[in-house]
Amino acid sequence: MAARRSAPGGGPGPAAGDPALADFPAQAPDTRRWCFADQLGPHFLDAPGQPVLLVESRGVFRRRRFHRQKAHLLLSALRHRAAELGEQALFLQTDSYAEALDQVTEPLSVCAPTTWPARDFVLRRRGVTVLEARGFVTRQADFRRWAEGRTRQRLLMDDFYRAARRAHDVLMDGAEPLGGTWNLDHDNREPPPADGRVPAPPPEWPVEDEIDEQVRADLDAWEAAGDVAFVGEDGPRLFPVTHAETVHRLEDFLAHRLRAFGPHEDAMLAGDPWLAHSMLSASLNLGLVDPADVVARAEQAHRASVAEGDPLPLNSVEGFTRQVMGWRDWIWHLYWHLGREYRHGNALEAYEEVPGWMGELEAEAVDANCLSSVLSDVRERGWVHHIPRLMVLGNYALQRGIRPLAITDWFHRLFVDGYDWVMVANVVGMSQHADGGVLATKPYAAGGAYIDRMSDYCGGCRYDPKKRVGEDACPFTAGYWAFLERNRERLAGNQRMRQPLNGLGRLRDLELVVEQEQLRGTQAP
Known part of the structure; x- marks a missing residue:
């Protein structure tokens, strides 16, 4: 799979009137890479030993009343990444991003952040080189070329998904979709099984460690001091916080759950909230794994199963692929394309x-x-x-x-x-x-x-x-x-x-x- 091939059409994209939509450079390997807390995977670095800046801002949790487990997940992922990188990372725990950056004198580079306010913030900082966004299969410039000339009502996900499948050679048989059909969603709308059991084991849950223990203690202390407030219950961590944990969950899903995913993906069961879903959305949105790699592994699993004579159902494989490189990418690109007022x-x-x-x-x-x-x-x-x-x-x-x-x-x-x-x-x-x-x-x-x-x-x-x-x-x-x-x-x-x-x-x-x-x-x- 050629995950970084340009989308059909080629040529330069339209000029972006908003500075936050500029065609940023692709790499800056000789700078310290500032990684936001949703840019924690290895694909956000240009070289294995590249120095990194990580910032934990307590002020983020004062501005909004988040779910307690979301706060735990974010802090745990950030601190686990700092521990993985060791001396390669400068890890600053401050009240705000501005306070942290004031302590850094060397030039920085950062992959374009995922929100309008964050992009505006980094574009205002001197000494920070903003690079093109990562963590999505289709590049922003390629999406703009695809969207050029289309009205808002013609920015259809299915059209985008087909173009992306062709561009990145995903689940294709030459110029045609594998199996002859682009979208198998009609096979994925079955109600819950009559016996109330989906034929898939539950996900393998991560094992908490001393970092999780310290995060929980810090959140307890902040809450007790009245510094922050949360909603929702605390509980054991259910989602990966490292690249390795994420890959393990992906491999477990492909081996044991993907087969049952498709038909009942729209079903709901009171006693089984997971059904056969991958439970990867939080990891993808923390940037712990490259979605292009997720899609490639799913396709490899399908083709290997066909060769072994026990094929994974194409509707399950295609449905999962559509969620990752179709819907998720489309929502991301529309966030920018539809503008600040949307x-x-x-x-x-x-x-x-x-x-x-x-x-x-x-x-x-x-x-x-x-x-x-x-x-x-x-x-x-x-x-x-x-x-x-x-x-x-x-x-x-x-x-x-x-x-x-x-x-x-x-x-x-x-x-x-x-x-x-x-x-x-x-x-x-x-x-x-x-x-x-x-x-x-x-x-x-x-x-x-x-x-x-x-x-x-x-x-x-x-x-x-x-x-x-x-x-x-x-x-x-x-x-x-x-x-x-x-x-x-x-x-x-x-x-x-x-x-x-x-x-x-x-x-x-x-x-x-x-x-x-x-x-x-x-x-x-």
């Missing part, structure tokens, strides 16, 4: 704040079993997979008219893999339809029937997913129809919403549904 979109005019019970992860306050179970999972682990995020948490916020930027911040703070670039497009665009249809052609709103079909949450719930009025009316079913009625005019021009909107006219109890849901508001359902 985060403020509010096409559906949603102005409610995140309710207190949701902000505090008070799962016991919620009777709706799906929402209560997912909130409990977030509280205990800082993670659930993409469907509970989209179709339970995001669906609830969409139906209840929660302010898009507020729910974006909630996801950013409370998920171990949440970063600004991850959540802005995912939440503002995909989940909340606040961009008016740039990322998704219709809102991801659904009633209780979807949750009932794709999960085991509805069994034993006090609410009936078939009912929209009454004490046992499902808040997602009723909320769906109230959402449509509230946004009837805003969505009238959306062709994909014509049938659902027409359905409003057939509801004899629509006024009762709307009145009931207005009274419910954002009270814990």
Whole structure:
């Protein structure tokens, strides 16, 4: 696999008007490399012995109230990297990045950071050479060439993914996709197995060490002193914090879990939050492993299994590959391409704040079993997979008219893999339809029937997913129809919403549904 080949089209990219979008140089091997806490893998260095600057800023945790396990993961990963590098790294523990940089007199280089504010900060620093971004399969300049001339509504993930597959020669058979089909997502939408068990062992969990112990002690002390505050429960570390741990989890996934991943990747089980997911998103977003290497290893595993006569299902391999080099890269590039103001979109005019019970992860306050179970999972682990995020948490916020930027911040703070670039497009665009249809052609709103079909949450719930009025009316079913009625005019021009909107006219109890849901508001359902 040629992971760094230019995208089709060639030639220089368009001039970037914003300095943060410049075509930065690729390398600066003779400088000390400043690595942010999400740039911790070996692929962020130009040479094995290159000197490194690592900065731990306590002030970051004062600005936002993060999940406790997210804070632990970030600090543990940063300190493990410092320990690995030893004398090769200058490790500064300060109150701010500016305070740390004031202690450094030598020239620095840094790979372009992953957020607008961080890029602005490094571009203002004298003596810091900003290099092109790493940690993604497709380069920013190549994405700009691909996007040139396309309207916002034509920046389709599937088109980008196909171009990237061709450019990097991933899962290809000459000029055609392996197996003859680009996208096998239609094979990956099965409900949970009837017996409630996915045929895959659980992930192998990392073993904590003395660094984790010290991180936990420091977080306890900071919290006790009133210096910082967290939300969510502490617990054993569930995610890798080193390159070696990440590679081990990847190899375990490819050997024991990838085979079962595809068909049930959209399913939800209360007793098995992991199903057959890779559990690599946090590691990828910490920069612990190069996603090009992840994709290459997945393809190698598939081709080796074919040669051995026991092929890994192509829908599982393709589905995983699409998540890593398709969706993840696309979301990253759209963060920059759509600009600084994209985060403020509010096409559906949603102005409610995140309710207190949701902000505090008070799962016991919620009777709706799906929402209560997912909130409990977030509280205990800082993670659930993409469907509970989209179709339970995001669906609830969409139906209840929660302010898009507020729910974006909630996801950013409370998920171990949440970063600004991850959540802005995912939440503002995909989940909340606040961009008016740039990322998704219709809102991801659904009633209780979807949750009932794709999960085991509805069994034993006090609410009936078939009912929209009454004490046992499902808040997602009723909320769906109230959402449509509230946004009837805003969505009238959306062709994909014509049938659902027409359905409003057939509801004899629509006024009762709307009145009931207005009274419910954002009270814990």
